Amino acid sequence: MxxxxxxxxxxxxxxxxxxxxxxxxxxxxxxxxxxxxxxxxxxxxxxxxxxxxxxxxxxxxxxxxxxxxxxxxxxxxxxxxxxxxxxxxxxxxxxxxxxxxxxxxxxxxxxxxxxxxxxxxxxxxxxxxxxxxxPDHVSFQEAAAAGLVGVTAWRAVVGRGQLRAGERVLVTGGSGGVSTMAIQIARHAGAEVWVITSGEDNGARVRELGAHHVIDRTAGDVKGQLRASLGGRGVDLVVDSVGEALWGTLVRALAPGGRLVLYGATTGPKVETDLRHVFWKQLSILGTTMGSPVEFRAAMEAVFRGDVAAxxxxxxxxxxxxxxxxxxxxxxxxxxxxxxxxxx
Ligand SMILES: NC(=O)c1ccc[n+]([C@@H]2O[C@H](COP(=O)([O-])OP(=O)(O)OC[C@H]3O[C@@H](n4cnc5c(N)ncnc54)[C@H](OP(=O)(O)O)[C@@H]3O)[C@@H](O)[C@H]2O)c1
The missing domain is CATH 3.90.180.10 (Medium-chain alcohol dehydrogenases, catalytic domain)
Known part of the structure; x- marks a missing residue:
């Protein structure tokens, strides 16, 4: 072969x-x-x-x-x-x-x-x-595109992230395989969705997937853009895989009681955390990897229903x-x- x-x-x-x-x-x-x-x-x-x-x-x-x-x-x-x-x-x-x-x-x-x-x-x-x-109506290509990224995003947003309707969520690396699924899952769960991505084209595409607010990291001053867009209230959940490049900004963007779910470190694994933000805001930092057989099935059923697509x-x-x-x-x-x- x-x-x-x-x-x-x-x-x-x-x-x-x-x-x-x-x-x-x-x-x-x-x-x-x-x-x-x-x-x-x-x-x-x-x-x-x-x-x-x-x-x-x-x-x-x-x-x-x-x-x-x-x-x-x-x-x-x-x-x-x-x-x-x-x-x-x-x-x-x-x-x-x-x-x-x-x-x-x-x-x-x-x-x-x-x-x-x-x-x-x-x-x-x-x-x-x-x-x-x-199912007959789902093509091999649709299914193969969605598997790993779908189960990872599902566990990050639903399993570990426990996202609820009405909450604010921030997804990084918006054009990424997992992120494009996480944006759709979060939107479908009834959350208000912020996305950090690169460039105007990606910005338009993540909006089509369900992002309400887009931060263009290539336009500079991500922290300032985010602060202005959030209007003085933090996010309840961050779903991150960028790691080093954005970490400090993400910890600051969380509201009191916020959760940061991390599944990757594309830009590097070594970060500095101001621990005062973690204990004062009573934050939870949660690692996640892939997902259980039950979560895989749940993610794929969302694809089969047409709720999300890679x-x-x-x-x-x-x-x-x-x-x-x-x-x-x-x-x-x-x-x-x-x-x-x-x-x-
Ligand atoms: N733990 C797990 O189970 C698990 C599962 C899947 C993936 N991962 C990890 O998670 C990460 C994402 O996976 P993926 O397959 O979705 O990757 P991907 O499709 O390559 O997407 C990565 C995204 O990260 C963003 N990015 C890249 N360089 C950046 C930088 N310098 N600053 C800020 N953002 C940057 C880009 O999005 P924008 O240009 O839109 O910002 C890019 O599209 C990888 O590190 C992967 O190994 C972990």
Missing amino acids: KAAIFAENGGPEVIHVAELERPEPGPGQVRLDVRASSLNHLDLWVRRGLPVEIPMPHVGGSDMAGVVDAVGAGVDGVRPGTRVVVDPSLDWGWVEGLRRGPGLHEPEFRVMGEHTQGGFAEYAIVPADNLLAL PVHRVTDLDGVRGAHEELEAGDVFGKIVVVPPGS
Whole structure:
């Protein structure tokens, strides 16, 4: 089968299309005939090199939608030919503390396409437990664009963020894959939505997704723009993945009792916090990563209902994965780049 792979860490140039052996499903697994996958910022971190062991040569792509092609031993209730989308989280029980008894530390939480081979290929092996049937009216591309970003945004806004109707929420990195979903989820929940993004075009697009107020970080003085827009009252929830570049501004923007939910650190992980803001305003700083199987289903059902949709920046083939990395790295993408293998 054809796959977009890399055999060493580095820049986008390490990615190329190669011929690999078609994998066979083991017990509890299925082989997916991949019809669509999509690029996430995670693919950039994995390609550059993380302090985690990954299979080499590596097939990226945490998101997958396709048709069940073959089932392994012990798989009941999943028939070849079924249209599915794949939950990219593996061993979620570790996150919930379900597997932290003595001697039961393993396996730690993992992500498909990071710790395992992903969907930038004609076929992929996935656990049968991670499959969610795809309704006929939802395309493979829509589903593959929405999976990882949808579950992450859902948990950040609804699960960890506990956003309620009428609250004020601030989403950073507005054009990002997760953020474009978070904006829609927050708007749908009945919140008043502020978004920090870059440039007029992205500003117009995030408004179309539901943002009430837009801060253009490329226009300078983000803190001043935000202060003027908020009019003396802070936000109840911040949903951030930008990290270093905006941290101090975000902590200041929170109202008393506010929550800051953090799921990434695109601009760097080392921040300085004026702790007086944290205790005086009684703030909660909450980390979050991906989401549970229940949250994945909830996010995808919102997609199936048409409440939210991942904006598709463009669709490319396996040969285009390298270019897609370059484009996402340059910050030129609004939403998601979808990858389709040959014949899809
Ligand atoms: N913990 C988790 O479960 C989880 C899940 C998914 C992603 N993540 C992490 O969260 C981050 C976002 O992921 P994604 O896939 O949505 O990424 P993405 O599509 O690449 O979006 C990142 C966005 O960050 C903003 N940004 C980039 N450079 C910036 C800067 N210098 N200052 C301010 N904003 C900047 C840009 O938005 P604007 O130009 O609109 O400002 C950009 O579109 C990544 O770091 C990713 O690794 C974590």
